[in-house]
Structures are given as C-alpha cells and as structure tokens.
Amino acid sequence: MAWVRRLHADLDEPPEVVGGKAHGLVLLHRLGLPVPQGFVVTTAACRAFLRDGRLPRGLAEELAAQVTAPVVSVRSGAAVSMPGMMNTILNLHRTPEALETAVQSVFSSWNTPRARTYRAVHGIPHDLGTAVVVQDMVFGDRDQHSGSGVAFSRDPGTGEKRPFGEVLFGHQGDDVVSGRELTSPLSAVQQEPVVWQGLLDAFDRIEQHHRDACYVEFTFESGTLWLLQVRPGRFTGAAAVRLATDLVDEGLIDRAEALRRVAPSHLRHVRTPRIAPGADVVARGLGVCPGVATGRVALTAGEAVRLAPDGPVVLVRPETSPEDISGLAAATGVLTARGGPASHAAVVARSMSKPAVVGVADLVVGAGAATVGGREIRAGELVTVDGTSGEVALGRAAVVTGVADGCLERLLGWADEVSGERSDRPEEERLAAARAVLGIG
Amino acid sequence: MSQVLHALRCVGSSGVTRVAAFTGLDEAAAESELIDLAVAGFVTHHTGFGGWALTDAGREADAGNTSAELETAGGRDALTGPFDDFLVLNPELLDLCTAWQVRSVDGVTTANDHTDPAYDHRVLGLFADFHERASVVIKALAAVLPRFGRYESRLAGALTRAQTGELAFLADDLASYHVIWAELHEDLLATLGIQRWRG
Structure with a gap:
C-alpha cells in the first residue's frame, strides 16, 4: 500500500507520516487497549492532493480494498495538533464515492484561511498536510448503556491523582465538546462498572508508558469501552508541580526528570488565586x-x-x-x-x-x-x-494560592541539590539554575 | 434612517464618543441628535454612567428602519452571501485577537506581554492579511447597503494605529479592531433580524 496504512500494533511510522492521532491509536493497540479497527491515509497523500488538486493515483483502489464496518468515522490528524481547525465526518455510510469525497474534504480543510492563519500564528509549516483516520463507527448514542466522553487520568487543574473529565450518556463524541449539551462529571461513568474499570486500566497502562498523566477521548457502546484518541496530559502551573512530584513518589520518573518537566515559566502561574x-x-x-x-x-x-x-x-x-x-x-x-x-x-x-x-x-x-x-x-x-x-x-x-502539601518546596529543594546553590533567590531562578546544570534550556 | 439611533442598537449603551465614532458625525452633532431622539422617546440618558441607551420604542423604531431599508435595497437575499462570508471570517478574527492577547509559553497560555517583536510582527502581519479579505466582504455588504462601508474605514483605522505602535487598537480598547468587528457582527444580526441567542 502506497498511501494507506492499517492501524495495528506493528505499524511503525512516525507522526510526520501518519499524523499524531493515528500514532496515538497505534500506541493504544500496542498497550492492548480497545480501539475501533481502521486505517490511516498518510500525509503524503494529502500533500499530493494539495499539489495536484485530485487524489493521488492508486488511492481510490487502496481505499476500496480496506475492510471496514458499513458506517465509519473520517477524521483529520496532522503531525501537529490543530484543534478544531479541520473537518471531521461521523456516521459516513461507506460507499467508494462517499469515502473518497470525505477524504478529499478533510484534505481540503488543511488549507482553509482560518487553518492557514492558525499555522502562521503557531509557526507550523504549511506543507506538512494532514493524515486522515478512518475507523469503524462506534455509537455512543446506541442505547442507555452508551455514551461519549473526554478524560484526564489526573485532575489537570490541581494535578491530584483522580480521573477527571466529562461524559455524555446517549450521545456521540462531537456533542461532548460542542458545549451545546449538558455533560456529567466523569465519575458518572461508574454507573457502567465495566466501562469505568476499563478506563482506569487504560489510564494505568498509558501512564506507565508515557510516565506522565494522559488525556483520552472515549466512547462506550452498549457497555463496551472504545478509546478514540490519546495524548500526554501537558499539565501546567500548580498541576505540573504536583504531578511531577507525585510521579517521583510513584517511581515513574526521577528527580532530574521532574525538574525537566516543570519549566520556570510554570512557576509564574503557580501563585494565581x-x-x-x-x-x-x-x-x-x-x-x-x-x-x-x-x-x-x-x-x-x-x-x-x-x-x-x-x-x-x-x-x-x-x-x-x-x-x-x-x-x-x-x-x-x-x-x-x-x-x-x-x-x-x-x-x-x-x-x-x-x-x-x-x-x-x-x-x-x-x-x-x-x-x-x-x-x-x-x-x-x-x-x-x-x-x-x-x-x-x-x-x-x-x-x-500556590500548591498544596509542599510540592513546590520539595521540587525547589531538589533544584537546590542539583545546583548546589542555597541562597535566597526567586523560585524561578532556583529552578532555572538546576535546569542549567542538567543541560535543559 | 437615523444612524445615531442605529449606533446605539449596534454599539450598546454608550457615551457620545462611541456614537460619534460609529456614525462619523462630530460629537456635538451626535449629541444634538441624541437629544432630539430623547425628546421623541427613543433614547434615554443615564446620568449614572453618563451614557445613552435605547428605549424599547427606540429599539422598535430602529428595527422598523432597518427592515424598510433592507426591503428597498433588495431584501435579505441580497445580504445572505456576504453574511455567510462574514461568518466564515468571524472565528478567524477571534483566533487572531486571542493570539494577540495570549500565547503559549512552555505549554502554558500566558498573557502576551509584547516583548517579543518577532511574534507581534507576525500576528500584526496576519491581521493585515485578514483585513484584505475582510475588506472584500465588507465591500460586498456595502454594495447592498452603503452604510456598511464605514466599517471598512474604521477597521482600517484601528489596524493602522496598531501598526504604528498603539498596540491596544487590535483587541484591548473600546475603539479596537475587535470591538468594531463585534459592532459589525451585531449590525448584521440586527439588520437581518437574527437572534444572537435563544432562551
């Protein structure tokens, strides 16, 4: 296959080729977690489409050869995250023509003026293109034991170790993030004990892999959990400090890595009321x-x-x-x-x-x-x-204001041990000195 | 139709300065017309914050004026195309205003303190590029209702002030590009009789 890759545990392609979303789905496969079957159309196909104004030769045949369920989702996924900027097509009833049109529409959405402006602001090159992820549709709106949600393995506001997020029973994923529907706190998933246990298990495995908090998007259909997206949590401010020290206590990272994870600029936000x-x-x-x-x-x-x-x-x-x-x-x-x-x-x-x-x-x-x-x-x-x-x-x-339980003091204590400097100076300088010794910019 | 009355509909309750800016009248002329409108029962003056506001009768009169004006100009259909184009531009402008106010530093959304000239230059350049495309849409609106043409010059004025160092005139001032754009948005909704929200 020149343009299409099946999503499975052995797929070994970087995000530049398959996009960040597919890269994350491959990780989920490797960790043995439930992912709807599917495939990804590479960024190279997008670049060819944007250059020639039509799908590259052979892609239509490759799409036709892919086995999927009758109804699929078609989603963008560039190497660099561009949230909300590109097209997503859910509930696509698969015919050759419908699938080709959907892939073209996602490719085209790479170049809307708004997406171009977003890339220009964030310094993302215009010539990367996006991959397209096609997966069997799973239905969060199937019945009362179905729903969709987004979740962090820990609270992104405080860093505390408790799952955090929101869920919407009886709806598909796009309703969760639209702001149009009233979501419930993630804990409501406990009504479906198998789904809840599956989610906790997924958090464990993903955290062990990333040695970091994580974020997932999920759907459950008739009591069965499916994961649709994963990425590291990217906590900031007080939550980043709490997370880094907790991960040291849990043995997932060492102190040097904790100092690497918290940038001095994060400390400016620790004191926000x-x-x-x-x-x-x-x-x-x-x-x-x-x-x-x-x-x-x-x-x-x-x-x-x-x-x-x-x-x-x-x-x-x-x-x-x-x-x-x-x-x-x-x-x-x-x-x-x-x-x-x-x-x-x-x-x-x-x-x-x-x-x-x-x-x-x-x-x-x-x-x-x-x-x-x-x-x-x-x-x-x-x-x-x-x-x-x-x-x-x-x-x-x-x-x-500040971080609970003396996490910040501990982190800064580790920083002083590394730098060997214990004079009275601003927190940001203490952290920066340690990072300089560790060779972190 | 009364541009001063319509100004209060689009700008919201405000002092005479913003009414003058909206209409292009000088402040004395704007104030004089506001007083006439107050006598007619269409606006009231609030001593509390020193501003002018529409009465219910004034809001109704303005709605009547705009709908009569739109009928004469060819009806709603004539505005639909450019209004759709406006709605495509709107989220991009809000993205740009946000990029001007905050940026990601080590993954943290942080106030843009305008100490990085390269970043500011880049975002300003994107505003200029955006403005060229916005101008096309506003000209299409003005081809139907000429009064929309004023937005082009007002937006251009705010952009020029930002480009010459008055950084607040993109998103952080009552005469900023963002505020003028929001007035245009409100004007389009008012002119087309579209509710901004329900319930």
Whole structure:
C-alpha cells in the first residue's frame, strides 16, 4: 500500500507520516487497549492532493480494498495538533464515492484561511498536510448503556491523582465538546462498572508508558469501552508541580526528570488565586482569563453598571454582545453560557483583565434569575468564578494560592541539590539554575 | 434612517464618543441628535454612567428602519452571501485577537506581554492579511447597503494605529479592531433580524 496504512500494533511510522492521532491509536493497540479497527491515509497523500488538486493515483483502489464496518468515522490528524481547525465526518455510510469525497474534504480543510492563519500564528509549516483516520463507527448514542466522553487520568487543574473529565450518556463524541449539551462529571461513568474499570486500566497502562498523566477521548457502546484518541496530559502551573512530584513518589520518573518537566515559566502561574477545595461548586465551564472574582450577580449590562458602585459585580450572560461591554467594564468578573477560548466574551474579558468563565452549557439566564447546575441564582446574590479552573461557586468561595502539601518546596529543594546553590533567590531562578546544570534550556 | 439611533442598537449603551465614532458625525452633532431622539422617546440618558441607551420604542423604531431599508435595497437575499462570508471570517478574527492577547509559553497560555517583536510582527502581519479579505466582504455588504462601508474605514483605522505602535487598537480598547468587528457582527444580526441567542 502506497498511501494507506492499517492501524495495528506493528505499524511503525512516525507522526510526520501518519499524523499524531493515528500514532496515538497505534500506541493504544500496542498497550492492548480497545480501539475501533481502521486505517490511516498518510500525509503524503494529502500533500499530493494539495499539489495536484485530485487524489493521488492508486488511492481510490487502496481505499476500496480496506475492510471496514458499513458506517465509519473520517477524521483529520496532522503531525501537529490543530484543534478544531479541520473537518471531521461521523456516521459516513461507506460507499467508494462517499469515502473518497470525505477524504478529499478533510484534505481540503488543511488549507482553509482560518487553518492557514492558525499555522502562521503557531509557526507550523504549511506543507506538512494532514493524515486522515478512518475507523469503524462506534455509537455512543446506541442505547442507555452508551455514551461519549473526554478524560484526564489526573485532575489537570490541581494535578491530584483522580480521573477527571466529562461524559455524555446517549450521545456521540462531537456533542461532548460542542458545549451545546449538558455533560456529567466523569465519575458518572461508574454507573457502567465495566466501562469505568476499563478506563482506569487504560489510564494505568498509558501512564506507565508515557510516565506522565494522559488525556483520552472515549466512547462506550452498549457497555463496551472504545478509546478514540490519546495524548500526554501537558499539565501546567500548580498541576505540573504536583504531578511531577507525585510521579517521583510513584517511581515513574526521577528527580532530574521532574525538574525537566516543570519549566520556570510554570512557576509564574503557580501563585494565581484559585477557588479553594470545599466551595459550593455548581458548574464548571472554561476559564479564559485567570483569577478569582466574587460579586453580586448582574443579569444585564445595565444592572452591572447600576450595582457596581455598591461593590463587586459578576456579569452573568448567555454570551456577550457589544451591549455588554459597558457591563463588563463595570463588573469584576464574567460568566457566560456560550463561547470558547477565542470567543467575543473571552477577548473582551482578557482586554480588561477580568476573571472569566465561558461555555457553562447548563447556564440559563432569565429575567430576574439564572439557573446553573440545577440551582437558582437570583440577581444580587453572591457568586464566585475561577478563571483558571472554570469553576463557578455559589456564595463567597475561599481562595487559595500556590500548591498544596509542599510540592513546590520539595521540587525547589531538589533544584537546590542539583545546583548546589542555597541562597535566597526567586523560585524561578532556583529552578532555572538546576535546569542549567542538567543541560535543559 | 437615523444612524445615531442605529449606533446605539449596534454599539450598546454608550457615551457620545462611541456614537460619534460609529456614525462619523462630530460629537456635538451626535449629541444634538441624541437629544432630539430623547425628546421623541427613543433614547434615554443615564446620568449614572453618563451614557445613552435605547428605549424599547427606540429599539422598535430602529428595527422598523432597518427592515424598510433592507426591503428597498433588495431584501435579505441580497445580504445572505456576504453574511455567510462574514461568518466564515468571524472565528478567524477571534483566533487572531486571542493570539494577540495570549500565547503559549512552555505549554502554558500566558498573557502576551509584547516583548517579543518577532511574534507581534507576525500576528500584526496576519491581521493585515485578514483585513484584505475582510475588506472584500465588507465591500460586498456595502454594495447592498452603503452604510456598511464605514466599517471598512474604521477597521482600517484601528489596524493602522496598531501598526504604528498603539498596540491596544487590535483587541484591548473600546475603539479596537475587535470591538468594531463585534459592532459589525451585531449590525448584521440586527439588520437581518437574527437572534444572537435563544432562551
């Protein structure tokens, strides 16, 4: 096969050829984890398509020769992650023509103006092309024992060793990340004990392999777990510090590796205020401007302007429009039902450095009150938002800064041992000195 | 139709400065018209934050004005194509504003402190490239309703200010490229009578 590779444990091709997604799926095969069968069309085929404006000679025959289920998923997967920039086609009823058209549509999506701009911003070359992963469709919407979710093996906010993520029973994966549907915390998967056990087992094996926390996307169909994507967790800030020291304690990495994993720049984010454990957290959205804000709820921009002279206000909106700018200017924090990291609300909140949480799917803003997490918050009541974790808590939540359990002090202690320097200096310098000795940039 | 009334619909409650910027009127002329509109019951002045806001009657009057204007200009269908093109550009512009405000440093999303001229130069260049494509779409909108043409010059003005060192004029000021773009978005929704959100 010139353009197509079967996904299985013995496939030995780098992400440059098969893309990061397929590379991860091969790892899952090697670890003996459940992956829907499928194949990948290489980035070389994409480059040929982009050059010639048609699928390369022979690809159609290779596609036709692949055995799959009647219904497949067709997903992009470049060597470098470009989340949300390219096409995904689910539930494709496979005919030769439909499959060729789907592959072409994913290849073409490499070159949309938005994708080109994304690459230019992030310094990703335009000539890499994307691979296309074709897999048997597994149906998260099959029945009440089916669903889809995304999960980290540990809490990406704190680094704590407990699975973290969200799940949506009775839905396919694209609904989980759309923000349109109300997801449940990952722990709800415990309703399906076999799936839950499978997930914990997968976390163990993947963590042992990567010697790091991991992130997976999964679907379960009639009580059977399938993994659709995997990557290392890439924790930052306080979570990175906690994770690195825990991994040392678990014997997965040594101290030098821990110092390698935490960049000095992470320490700048360790001290960002966060909602303390034990708060009355009713929802979790996406934190898009770090910091904690507690204030009285204002449901319109006008209300925010009116309330602000008497104390801090949190503006609560479905999403923001220009009308809300005056309200945002008056508020100390903002909470919206819609929006992602690059939404109007996020851009405006960052421009004013206001802690902001967006994309709280079950937030409904009414005339005199909002409901969130099944609880009612009336205008004028206190609410707290955490623009790092995305948490929303009722009342005035306590705030913490820094890492629990002395993890940071331990890490810096190891740094001092390496550098042999124990004078009083900023934390970032202590870490940087050790990394210099270890030859890390 | 009254551009001043429509300004408050697109900009939201605001002081006379933003109304003047939106319409191209000088502030005295804008204020004079705002006072006339207040007498007619279409706008009110809030002493609290020193700004002007639409009344329900004003919002209704503006909706009537824009829909009559659109009928005369050939109806909704004439705007549909360029509006779809706008919707394709919109997420890219928000990506660019985000890239201007924050960047990934060692995997951490970190405020762009504008100390890396190469990065800023790259993003500014991408804004300029984006603006060329946005201009094409705005010209198509203006071919149907000429008042949309003002957005092109306002956006170009914000871009020029950013290019000449006033870095806040891309995403971090009330007269920034992002805010003007958001006004254009709101204007299109208002003109086409599309709800931004339901429920």
